Amino acid sequence: MPTTASAMAAFAADQPIGPHTIPRRDVGPTDVAIEIQFCGICHSDIHFLRGEWGPIPYPAVAGHEIIGRVTAVGSDVSKHKVGDTVGVGCLVDSCRTCPSCQEDLENYCTTGSTGTYMGEDKHLGGPTYGGYSSAIVVDEDFVLRVPANLDPAATAPLLCAGITTYSPLRHWGVGKDSVVGVVGLGGLGHMGVKLAVAMGAHVVVFTTSPSKVEDAKALGAHEVVLSTNEEAMNAQAARFDFILNTVAAPHSLDPLVAALKRDGTMVLVGVPAEPHPSPSVMPLIFGRRTIAGSLIGGIKETQEMLDFCGEHGITAQIEKIKPDGINEAHERMLKSDVKYRFVIEM
Amino acid sequence: MPTTASAMAAFAADQPIGPHTIPRRDVGPTDVAIEIQFCGICHSDIHFLRGEWGPIPYPAVAGHEIIGRVTAVGSDVSKHKVGDTVGVGCLVDSCRTCPSCQEDLENYCTTGSTGTYMGEDKHLGGPTYGGYSSAIVVDEDFVLRVPANLDPAATAPLLCAGITTYSPLRHWGVGKDSVVGVVGLGGLGHMGVKLAVAMGAHVVVFTTSPSKVEDAKALGAHEVVLSTNEEAMNAQAARFDFILNTVAAPHSLDPLVAALKRDGTMVLVGVPAEPHPSPSVMPLIFGRRTIAGSLIGGIKETQEMLDFCGEHGITAQIEKIKPDGINEAHERMLKSDVKYRFVIEM
Numbered sequence: 001m002p003t004t005a006s007a008m009a010a011f012a013a014d015q016p017i018g019p020h021t022i023p024r025r026d027v028g029p030t031d032v033a034i035e036i037q038f039c040g041i042c043h044s045d046i047h048f049l050r051g052e053w054g055p056i057p058y059p060a061v062a063g064h065e066i067i068g069r070v071t072a073v074g075s076d077v078s079k080h081k082v083g084d085t086v087g088v089g090c091l092v093d094s095c096r097t098c099p100s101c102q103e104d105l106e107n108y109c110t111t112g113s114t115g116t117y118m119g120e121d122k123h124l125g126g127p128t129y130g131g132y133s134s135a136i137v138v139d140e141d142f143v144l145r146v147p148a149n150l151d152p153a154a155t156a157p158l159l160c161a162g163i164t165t166y167s168p169l170r171h172w173g174v175g176k177d178s179v180v181g182v183v184g185l186g187g188l189g190h191m192g193v194k195l196a197v198a199m200g201a202h203v204v205v206f207t208t209s210p211s212k213v214e215d216a217k218a219l220g221a222h223e224v225v226l227s228t229n230e231e232a233m234n235a236q237a238a239r240f241d242f243i244l245n246t247v248a249a250p251h252s253l254d255p256l257v258a259a260l261k262r263d264g265t266m267v268l269v270g271v272p273a274e275p276h277p278s279p280s281v282m283p284l285i286f287g288r289r290t291i292a293g294s295l296i297g298g299i300k301e302t303q304e305m306l307d308f309c310g311e312h313g314i315t316a317q318i319e320k321i322k323p324d325g326i327n328e329a330h331e332r333m334l335k336s337d338v339k340y341r342f343v344i345e346m
Numbered sequence: 347m348p349t350t351a352s353a354m355a356a357f358a359a360d361q362p363i364g365p366h367t368i369p370r371r372d373v374g375p376t377d378v379a380i381e382i383q384f385c386g387i388c389h390s391d392i393h394f395l396r397g398e399w400g401p402i403p404y405p406a407v408a409g410h411e412i413i414g415r416v417t418a419v420g421s422d423v424s425k426h427k428v429g430d431t432v433g434v435g436c437l438v439d440s441c442r443t444c445p446s447c448q449e450d451l452e453n454y455c456t457t458g459s460t461g462t463y464m465g466e467d468k469h470l471g472g473p474t475y476g477g478y479s480s481a482i483v484v485d486e487d488f489v490l491r492v493p494a495n496l497d498p499a500a501t502a503p504l505l506c507a508g509i510t511t512y513s514p515l516r517h518w519g520v521g522k523d524s525v526v527g528v529v530g531l532g533g534l535g536h537m538g539v540k541l542a543v544a545m546g547a548h549v550v551v552f553t554t555s556p557s558k559v560e561d562a563k564a565l566g567a568h569e570v571v572l573s574t575n576e577e578a579m580n581a582q583a584a585r586f587d588f589i590l591n592t593v594a595a596p597h598s599l600d601p602l603v604a605a606l607k608r609d610g611t612m613v614l615v616g617v618p619a620e621p622h623p624s625p626s627v628m629p630l631i632f633g634r635r636t637i638a639g640s641l642i643g644g645i646k647e648t649q650e651m652l653d654f655c656g657e658h659g660i661t662a663q664i665e666k667i668k669p670d671g672i673n674e675a676h677e678r679m680l681k682s683d684v685k686y687r688f689v690i691e692m
Contacts, residue, residue, distance in 0.1 A: 108608045285615070290636050293627060
């Protein structure tokens with residue numbers, strides 16, 4: 001028999017978000033019940049709630065950057081205890097048996113992992129409901145420990161924006177000898193800068209906004225390049241080991257590919273609604289360069305990222321809002337009017 | 347004081363190729379003089395001679411798949427001797443000091459390697475002249491040893507088509523546990539099949555031509571997929587560790603990207619005149635997949651490739667022509683009417 005939780009739900013693609021009551025399952029043997037304290041707002045939330053990624057059942061509840069306090073644990077739970085501050089990211093379950101799951105890459109689960117929202121609830125049936133909510137019940141294996149020294153509200157965005165940038169930086173071996181570009185300075189980009197700097201890389205931000213030059217430096221970037229300046233872009237040729245491209249608007253990839261060294265990689269983590277213009281093949285061939293994609297990270301790596309952030313004192317730059325401010329926050333995000341992440345105080 | 351050689355030259359972008367006399371330098375201390383016996387015809391030759399890659403000085407002489415016999419060596423030459431059968435590929439020199447050259451990757455020379463044609467002759471000034479010619483003089487470091495068991499004519503295409511496919515197969519670690527796709531069955535593709543099979547991979551050819559199914563199998567491919575068959579393409583999803591895409595005509599990359607496993611790579615070695623349609627970001631992200639480019643190979647790796655071909659008895663499938671057949675050969679190549687490489691008997 002499920003209990004209920006209060007939530008902020010979308011009732012239709014074109015309707016404002018408002019209060020709603022959703023079911024949450026009773027705590028099973030391996031479950032952790034969490035009172036949600038903070039939930040970051042990701043761009044994906046907006047795409048999802050507005051049905052831009054395909055039709056969804058309404059009412060719908062988004063939110064996958066969750067921080068909360070454990071209120072109950074199942075009889076078999078060993079990883080978390082009542083009172084712990086914990087996090088939940090984009091996934092609440094996966095098949096656990098496919099090669100990706102066996103390699104701790106639940107994010108690439110072959111049979112399809114269960115999204116914190118936009119998933120199918122294995123226990124109650126129907127859709128999963130995300131973190132714009134007062135409470136959630138999650139299997140302990142998908143619940144993260146939060147370092148005690150980190151501000152809980154500013155830690156929420158690490159669960160998506162943090163791991164989405166941390167995972168490719170690690171996978172492609174960014175370290176102290178790396179020259180790293182970060183394209184775009186939004187929710188993802190600002191985390192990419194902080195993480196790459198903490199990994200010891202020389203970090204160059206590419207932005208189209210002159211207003212963001214000082215912001216990028218304040219976040220730790222060593223250099224900032226205005227990507228609208230052709231001359232400045234030409235000067236970047238063959239400089240970068242790795243470029244993390246966080247921009248979800250269509251843009252020419254060619255000048256960025258040309259900025260890679262031989263054998264350099266540009267990873268796309270933003271999904272534009274319309275495709276990027278066709279990349280030229282020549283700059284890929286002349287330099288054995290690579291364009292790749294990357295999707296969040298596995299649970300083990302997400303914990304590693306949180307621990308890394310604890311060691312380095314890294315959190316997101318946030319603007320806190322109350323639940324009744326979600327609609328306005330979504331509107332402001334569509335105008336890139338946030339530095340750098342809204343976090344709902346539930 | 348230069349000597350001369352007879353050659354088959356283009357005198358203008360839109361004129362047929364005909365006889366011409368070109369200068370060749372005297373043999374310097376580190377030089378090898380080669381009487382050219384065979385020269386393969388690469389698609390690049392046509393693009394170059396017709397000025398499709400930019401304006402060129404005419405008369406122009408193409409050809410970078412050269413096999414010949416050493417007729418003289420300079421006083422300091424130690425790697426080759428008179429009478430040896432040797433090869434020359436796409437490069438006749440490089441800066442030798444940049445990081446790429448120091449890593450035996452002259453093909454990615456930062457300051458620009460010297461093309462066998464389309465380069466600037468460091469010794470005589472003016473353009474370099476390629477292998478559609480009776481003789482050539484090349485620094486010994488850019489001259490390759492040819493295994494004695496290989497047919498010299500059929501070995502010529504290894505110098506470009508062979509190394510262009512061998513290098514990415516090796517760089518991305520193709521071996522006996524790999525499932526490898528080869529897209530397109532032309533000069534490059536048919537070499538890719540032979541080499542990947544010899545490396546122990548399970549090789550699947552993607553072709554648009556039903557007529558090539560049996561040809562592909564005869565070359566050693568384990569499976570052939572008609573890429574025009576949507577159902578057959580869908581069945582390839584997430585199967586491939588590596589895909590070698592040799593097609594130089596624009597085509598959708600998405601079904602091929604989707605055919606890669608997680609962390610799989612598709613390498614483009616063909617340069618279309620018009621870009622490929624924009625690849626979707628989603629299939630890159632959902633699977634951490636990669637699109638990369640690759641350009642021929644370094645001299646050391648080219649020698650390794652020739653030795654590998656010697657061990658495995660691999661040469662190209664060729665159709666021999668006389669120099670006066672070059673124009674017709676070019677026309678037939680534009681209609682893909684060759685299995686799989688024309689080789690000029692000089």
